[in-house]
Amino acid sequence: SVTEINKVASSKICDDTYEEIFKRLALNKKSNLSSRAGCGVDILYLMDCTGSMGTSITACREKIKEIGEAVRKEHQHCQLRQAFIGYRDYGDSGSLMQLDFVGEDNLKAFQQFMDPIGPTGGGDMPEDIAPALKAATGLSWQSPTKLLIHFADAPCHGKTYYSGTGDNYPAGSPTGIVPETQLKILYQMKIDYYFAQVG
Numbered sequence: 001s002v003t004e005i006n007k008v009a010s011s012k013i014c015d016d017t018y019e020e021i022f023k024r025l026a027l028n029k030k031s032n033l034s035s036r037a038g039c040g041v042d043i044l045y046l047m048d049c050t051g052s053m054g055t056s057i058t059a060c061r062e063k064i065k066e067i068g069e070a071v072r073k074e075h076q077h078c079q080l081r082q083a084f085i086g087y088r089d090y091g092d093s094g095s096l097m098q099l100d101f102v103g104e105d106n107l108k109a110f111q112q113f114m115d116p117i118g119p120t121g122g123g124d125m126p127e128d129i130a131p132a133l134k135a136a137t138g139l140s141w142q143s144p145t146k147l148l149i150h151f152a153d154a155p156c157h158g159k160t161y162y163s164g165t166g167d168n169y170p171a172g173s174p175t176g177i178v179p180e181t182q183l184k185i186l187y188q189m190k191i192d193y194y195f196a197q198v199g
Contacts, residue, residue, distance in 0.1 A: 039078040040143030048152035049086040050122025056198045060151045084114050087132035092121030125166045129156035130173040133182035146191040153198040
């Protein structure tokens with residue numbers, strides 16, 4: 001299900017979202033996570049990597065590592081798989097960077113993929129989030145517990161989502177991808193979506 005949206009200051013990034021995630025995992029531990037046969041956690045980290053994120057990207061990376069370590073500690077008998085999708089704005093170089101799910105035996109590859117990504121691009125206020133959501137639906141989700149954790153400081157293109165000035169694409173993503181359609185697919189895939197607004 002789509003969970004509540006949390007606005008989080010950069011200085012304490014994702015504390016509220018973090019708490020909600022572990023409430024969710026605690027519930028699953030009492031049900032399907034308590035069975036070794038049906039145990040497993042897939043976590044996708046979706047992150048705005050445009051220039052406005054600045055030093056918040058470093059804070060997000062640290063929180064990602066913290067979440068992974070906490071899941072390993074709390075659910076030692078479960079397989080943790082992690083994936084990463086970073087996005088920028090339409091037309092930016094490297095507008096979509098993705099790594100499909102890797103297990104604990106490939107944790108180094110996950111960190112090596114994520115760590116060099118820095119903030120750049122994003123000329124106007126909104127970002128091109130819709131293609132990133134579509135990419136999320138195409139990953140190799142397989143575990144009983146599926147979580148998507150989205151770190152961002154800006155909305156997606158389109159006057160439906162952003163009423164301020166400075167949207168170069170007020171009609172929505174130039175790709176034609178509609179965010180609501182992708183969120184519906186994620187819901188049908190039984191992926192829990194957590195959003196942490198940075199800043």
